[in-house]
Amino acid sequence: MRAHEAGALHGDIGSRGPAWLRPPSDVNDLVPELWPVTVTRSEKGSLTIGGLDVRDIAQEHGTPAYILDEADVRERCRRFRNGFAGADVYYAGKAFLCKAMVRIIAEEGLSLDVCTGGELAVALAAGMPPERIGLHGNNKSGSELRRAVEAGVGRIVVDSFEEIDRLTAIAKDKNKTPKVMVRVTVGVEAHTHEYIATAHEDQKFGFSLFGGAAAQAVDKIIEEKKLDLIGLHSHIGSQIFDTSAFELSARRLLQLHKQVQDKHKIELPEMDLGGGFGIAYTTQDDPADPADLGAQMFGLVKRECDALQLNVPRLSVEPGRAIVGPSVFTLYEVGTVKDVDGIRTYVSVDGGMSDNIRTALYDSWYSATIASRKGDNTPMLARVVGKHCEAGDIVVKDEFLPADVRPGDLLAVPGTGAYCRSMASNYNHVPRPPVIAVANGAARVIMRRETEDDLLALDVG
Template identity: 60%
Template sequence: MSRNAHPAGPRHAEVLPEDHPPLPSHDLTELDPVIWPTTAKRVGGELTIGGVRVSELAEQFGTPLYALDEDDFRTRARDYQLAFSDVDAEVYYAGKALLTKAVARWAHEEGLKIDVCSAGELAVALAAGVPPARLGMHGNNKSRAELARAVDVGVGRIVIDSFAEIERLEQIAAEYGRTPEVLVRVTTGVEAHTHEFVATAHDDQKFGLALSSGAAAEAVRRVIASRHLNLVGLHSHIGSQIFTTDGFEVAARRLTRLLTQIHTEHGVVLSELNLGGGLGIAYVTGDTPQEPKTIADSLLTIVQRECEANGLPMPRIAVEPGRAIAGPAGVTLYEVGTVKDVEGLRSYVSVDGGMSDNIRTALYGAEYTCVLASRASDASPMLSRLVGKHCESGDMIVRDLYLPADVGAGDLVAVAATGAYCHSMASNYNYLPRPALVAVREGRARTLVRRETEEDLLRLDVG
């Protein structure tokens, strides 16, 4: 029996679930260029990325496997840098999306600064050779040790997130004899149209200092009054996976009013305004991400208009794309192990990974595009659910999709747009070793982060 053979049984239910997605109008082998990496194509029916066949990747590195298209990443980083290069603006790559030494070097080589939000991310960026002055540090609960390391190495910008952090950082700066340049993170009250877990600018959440309560203005007063902190600007981040700049317009208007208040009250003109990141990418057909140049023109027009209306000079703008650069460059490969037909509902296609390598679907209902990757098929569409091997009913990678009805054990499937927040949020649930991360480029693949082994899992268990 071939690896794709199955026991006889229904593979495409005649009665579909009430909330099922419509039958696809496109070929199941089609690769939407808005979703897949720029080098992704079919060769003899098989998916290739960066000129490398997925079967070769699976054979050499095993599955599950994160494959990252280096040219795609670099091109997107370069596009953002060029989009904001005509004005006094800066682009930070948001390291939380995906950060390794190689990724940090790519971002740095393409002219981007990098923002980090922990001692670990800071260590990776420094190990990659990124100059500390080109780093920014975030975090709602930075420890004393993290702030001390940032001050000691000379991190370029520290984004203050609380009153307690002002006192903590002031003490550390005094001890080191330094005057770090800081921004105050302002919660603008903008309700981003995104999932609750990734909306970050409404008042009732953990990040920043609220504009509406006066906390942001008070934080500014305290920083200006400090002897060892240099306030250079304001920071705002309204959320993630956002497809329009409407929310940024509201946030910019409110931030500009605060800049005006600061100038009136303190006679200080702040030179920087960081609008954060969060602009979306295409995960499924119909998602409509904006081009970096369109984003840049829109944001700069918004801020310039608001500053002119309030009689303020134009500040230096900063943005922090992370997902928008890393997300589309990544593809995750899995091997199918079991296909289980649930008559009248769908087929459950189980793979050798799951929520330990991609928690996003279980965490906040993320959607993905998945294709049969290792071969061609002209079988009819089969309503499916791509699931993992973990001991959770919520262990789903793609909740609803159509795969060819002959998909079976041994096939490789590929999930697109997994470059952001999959590797960085991976876990060892059920003691699964975390997958390798490899870069593909011009027909070659190389390891960026090796696959964990059982020895790795046991090394920290001292018994």
């Protein structure tokens, strides 16, 4: 069984933990699938990343901190680029974005998907070629669209009739013809958490295929002749582990391609099937290899095109969290260890829901290990919690940790590269952690730690 976002799929958690969670033979072992490629446990028992001891990183940069393995994230970029050779691979800026990350994905030959003016500003400030930027979003403002047109972004994924009107007016004013794709809601239910399933009918994204809105949007764009329609776009969700839902999505999207070709005598040159490929947060998750994903998705598109007598459009995909998610772990310091009447042991760390909201928001599952030493090999079922004034401030719901875990230990939680720093908050006025990139035995700060001065700078009261 694969783990999904919904905790109910894991069975009774109680004081025994979920049904699938069993004590490991050695509580200090690292499961390779959960950790960045250069992470090891040294002879002294501490974790190392890129040749650096996490104790030294913590001493220099403090905790909590997001630790990014640059070799790992670059390797994941290359695997998707090679697995989808001949297609365009768009990195999801919403997963994690900063100027250093933009430069990494640009150097590795990927394109970049942004969904707000702020993300676009970071991309442009970092020197991302605008023709390799795509702009998403269900409610883009006039200023966001204007900036995208002025910058010359490679494509704008239109999401509503109001947006088509807004963008058409800007195109006329600027005397430009921006390239656009129409986001189509294809009615496919992805097997994931309802908040990150994005192609069923009852949600805010895109034009309905079955209600006829998608075809109307295409007609409107073609007839007004101020926007360059390059293709159709679909995104069925996130944290997806197989390609079965993509096959149905591709079939429905290509049927609309065929309708457009027959009606308007226009052959749309591109198609975006989205992505949102899953990663391993626990041992229950089984991600697919990018090469296998590429082969399967190219194959299903080719089959559908052959059946409809269409030329195969240029494909683009959006791997989502699968590039940066596994490349980062969060490093915490343990503050208190509390046994609650034999029900469970709570291990409190110096971060929490302000640096990882996903457990509270999506009922997500994570793993953890003691990072500063090897612990007693007696496993103890623990819950890792944060410092915030919320009972739901849980980082790791259930994990076997060494029974001798104690205040001052460093604790590492893998799989926190996506949607952790980008969704971080200042809840309880806690400054957000830094992001430390490690490569070839050197660590550098790519996003600095916030300070109380940063918090007060916005308070003009």
